[in-house]
Amino acid sequence: xxxxxxxxxxxxxxxxxxxxxxxxxxxxxxxxxxxxxxxxxxxxxxxxxxxxxxxxxxxxxxxxxxxxxxxxxxxxxxxxxxxxxxxxxxxxxxxxxxxxxxxxxxxxxxxxxxxxxxxxxxxxxxxxxxxxxxxxxxxxxxxxxxxxxxxxxxxxxxxxxxxxxxxxxxxxxxxxxxxxxxxxxxxxxxxxxxxxxxxxxxxxxxxxxxxxxxxxxxxxxx
Amino acid sequence: xxxxxxxxxxxxxxxxxxxxxxxxxxxxxxxxxxxxxxxxxxxxxxxxxxxxxxxxxxxxxxxxxxxxxxxxxxxxxxxxxxxxxxxxxxxxxxxxxxxxxxxxxxxxxxxxxxxxxxxxxxxxxxxxxxxxxxxxxxxxxxxxxxxxxxxxxxxxxxxxxxxxxxxxxxxxxxxxxxxxxxxxxxxxxxxxxxxxxxxxxxxxxxxxxxxxxxxxxxxxxxxxxxxxxxxxxxxxxxxxxxxxxxxxx
Numbered sequence: 001x002x003x004x005x006x007x008x009x010x011x012x013x014x015x016x017x018x019x020x021x022x023x024x025x026x027x028x029x030x031x032x033x034x035x036x037x038x039x040x041x042x043x044x045x046x047x048x049x050x051x052x053x054x055x056x057x058x059x060x061x062x063x064x065x066x067x068x069x070x071x072x073x074x075x076x077x078x079x080x081x082x083x084x085x086x087x088x089x090x091x092x093x094x095x096x097x098x099x100x101x102x103x104x105x106x107x108x109x110x111x112x113x114x115x116x117x118x119x120x121x122x123x124x125x126x127x128x129x130x131x132x133x134x135x136x137x138x139x140x141x142x143x144x145x146x147x148x149x150x151x152x153x154x155x156x157x158x159x160x161x162x163x164x165x166x167x168x169x170x171x172x173x174x175x176x177x178x179x180x181x182x183x184x185x186x187x188x189x190x191x192x193x194x195x196x197x198x199x200x201x202x203x204x205x206x207x208x209x210x211x212x213x214x215x216x217x218x219x220x221x222x
Numbered sequence: 223x224x225x226x227x228x229x230x231x232x233x234x235x236x237x238x239x240x241x242x243x244x245x246x247x248x249x250x251x252x253x254x255x256x257x258x259x260x261x262x263x264x265x266x267x268x269x270x271x272x273x274x275x276x277x278x279x280x281x282x283x284x285x286x287x288x289x290x291x292x293x294x295x296x297x298x299x300x301x302x303x304x305x306x307x308x309x310x311x312x313x314x315x316x317x318x319x320x321x322x323x324x325x326x327x328x329x330x331x332x333x334x335x336x337x338x339x340x341x342x343x344x345x346x347x348x349x350x351x352x353x354x355x356x357x358x359x360x361x362x363x364x365x366x367x368x369x370x371x372x373x374x375x376x377x378x379x380x381x382x383x384x385x386x387x388x389x390x391x392x393x394x395x396x397x398x399x400x401x402x403x404x405x406x407x408x409x410x411x412x413x414x415x416x417x418x419x420x421x422x423x424x425x426x427x428x429x430x431x432x433x434x435x436x437x438x439x440x441x442x443x444x445x446x447x448x449x450x451x452x453x454x455x456x457x458x459x460x461x462x463x464x465x466x467x468x469x470x471x
Contacts, residue, residue: 020243032349039343040286042350061244066347067464068247074471075259159345160267160429160470163275175343175351 002213004096010087011210013079018189020060020076021150025186027059027069035183039174048180081151088143100131101140107133120199138192146189153182264468267429273397277428280341286352289344289410291418294383294390297438302382309414310422315406319378319443322369329408329422335359338405346432347459347469356426357409362400364442373446376456379425380441385458392436393448393456393467394427403428406439431469433459 003011034047041047056062060072091097106112116132131139155161156169156178172178200206208214246252296302305313310329317325339357361377377399381390398404405426408415415421420437427434434457448454453461460467 028349031347034350036350039280039284040351040353042286042290042346042352043288061247065463067459067466070347070466070471071247071256071259071464072243074263074466075256078259078262157345158263158267158471159277159343159431160263160468161270163272163277163429164267164270166278169278175345179349 003210004094005213006087006090006094007096008210008213010083010090014083014087017076017080017083018193020072021080022186022190023058023060024069024072024076026054027061027064028066028073029183030054030059030064031066035180036176037173037180038176039169041176051183077151077154081154084143084147084151091143101136101143103133103136103140107136120202138195142189142192146185146192149181149185150189153178153185157182260466260468260471263471267470268397271429274401275429277342277403280343280353282341282355285341285354285411289352289354289416289419290346290350291416292346292348292432294381294385294437295418297382298384299382302438306417306421313422313440315423315439316380316441317364317368317443318441319445320371320374321365321444322371323367325364325368327364332359332406332408332423335363338402340403340405340426340428342403342426342428344432344435347465355409355411356405356407357412358405358407358423358426360402361404361406361425361442362402364406365399365444368444370444374444376445376448378441378443378445378448378451379436379439380443381436382438382440386462388452388458388462390436390438390458391452392425392434392458393445393451394430394434398427398429401427401429406442429470433457433465434469 029051030053033051033053034041034044035049035051036047044050056064059069061068091101112133116134119132120134152168153172155165156172157175162169162175169175169178172181200210205214247256301312305311313329315325315327315332317327336359337357338360339355341353341355343351343353345351365377374396376393376395379392379394381392383390394404403426407420407424407426408422410416410419415424420435420439423439424437425435425439445451448456452458455461456467457465459465
C-alpha cells in the first residue's frame with residue numbers, strides 16, 4: 001500500500017501543528033486549572049476536575065505566558081482546522097475513506113481485533129497491505145471524532161464565534177462543558193499519539209513509508 | 223536505562239522545538255504572523271456572525287450565584303472610597319476626543335437615558351465564566367449625543383484603576399462600539415455595580431473576553447489611531463503583557 005502525497009503532507013503538517021496546539025494548550029490550562037460543566041464556572045468548589053499545573057518544559061512558551069501561548073494556539077488553529085477540512089474533502093473525493101478507512105461489521109469483533117494485533121506484531125500490516133480493522137477503527141475515530149471534536153469545542157469556547165453558532169455551544173452543554181470537552185478530547189488525542197508513535201517505532205519501514213510514500217504493491221493500491 | 227534515555231531525548235526535542243518557538247515569537251516576522259492570524263479570526267467571526275450578531279442572552283434562573291471580580295477589584299484613592307460610600311454623587315463620565323459635543327455625565331444622567339438590560343455570560347481569558355444581568359445605556363446612544371466625528375475609528379475607555387502602577391484602559395473599534403449589546407453598565411443583577419465588578423461604571427463588550435470590559439470608567443474618548451495612547455497596542459493588557467487586541471477567541 002502506498003500513502004498518497006496528500007496524506008503524507010497533511011500527516012506531517014498536522015503532526016507539527018498538534019504539538020504546537022497541545023503544548024500551548026497546556027500553558028493556557030495553567031491559567032485556570034479547574035474544569036466545570038454547564039455554562040458558567042469560576043469557583044473551584046464547583047469544579048468537577050482540578051487539573052495539575054503543567055511544568056514549563058511541557059508548554060509553549062517554556063514559561064507561564066498566557067498571552068504568547070494564545071498567540072501560538074490561535075495561529076496553529078488555522079492550519080489545524082483548514083487542514084482537517086481539506087483532508088476530509090480529499091479522502092471523500094479520491095476514495096481513500098471508502099477503500100482504506102471504512103469498516104464492515106465484522107471488523108468490530110474481538111476476533112478481528114486479535115487478528116489485527118497478531119498481524120501487526122509479525123510486522124505485516126499497512127506497509128504491505130491495507131489497514132487492519134484495528135487501524136481502520138482507530139484512524140477513523142481520530143479523523144472522524146477526536147480531531148473534529150477539537151475544532152468544534154475550540155470554536156464553541158470562542159465568544160466571537162458564538163453569535164454565529166449559538167447552537168454549537170448549546171449541544172455541547174454550555175461554554176464550560178465545551179471547555180471541559182476540549183480538554184478531554186486533547187488528552188484522548190495525546191493517548192492516540194502515544195500508541196501511534198510506539199506502534200510506528202516497532203517497524204521503521206512504516207515511518208519511512210509515511211515520508212516517501214512506500215512501496216507500491218501490485219494489485220493492492222488503485 | 224533505555225527508558226530514561228528515550229524520555230530525555232523527547233524532553234530535549236521538546237525543548238529544542240520550544241526554543242525555536244520563542245525565537246519566532248520574539249521576532250518581528252513572528253509577531254506579524256500572530257497579528258495576521260488574529261486579524262483572520264476577527265474577519266471570520268464578523269463574516270460568520272455579522273457585525274450586529276448578538277451574544278446569547280440567558281434567563282434569570284441561568285445566572286451564576288456570584289460574579290467573580292478579577293484584575294483590579296478596587297480603586298486605591300480617597301476620592302474613590304468617599305464616592306463609593308456615598309453613591310458616587312461627584313463621579314463624572316467624560317466623553318471627548320473626536321466629538322463635536324463633549325459631555326460630562328453623572329450617574330443620574332446615565333440612568334435617565336434609555337436603558338438596556340441583558341443577561342450575558344462573561345468569559346475571562348483565564349478560562350472561567352460567570353453569568354449576570356447588566357443594565358445601562360448603549361454606548362451608541364452616548365456617541366450619538368456627543369456627535370461623533372467621521373474620522374473617529376476607535377473608542378478608548380479611560381479607567382480610574384491602576385494595575386502594576388499603570389492606568390487601566392481599553393479600546394474597541396466602531397463595529398463593537400455601535401453593537402446593540404455594548405452598554406455602559408451601572409447595575410449588575412438589579413443592584414448598583416459592586417466594587418469588585420467596577421463600580422460605578424463598566425463597559426460591556428459582549429462578544430469579547432473579560433479584559434476588554436473596562437471597569438471604574440471615568441472617560442470615553444473617540445480617536446483616529448491607537449498609536450499615541452499608552453504603549454500603542456490598544457489596552458493595558460495588550461501593552462503590559464502582549465495580550466491580543468481582538469479578544470473574540
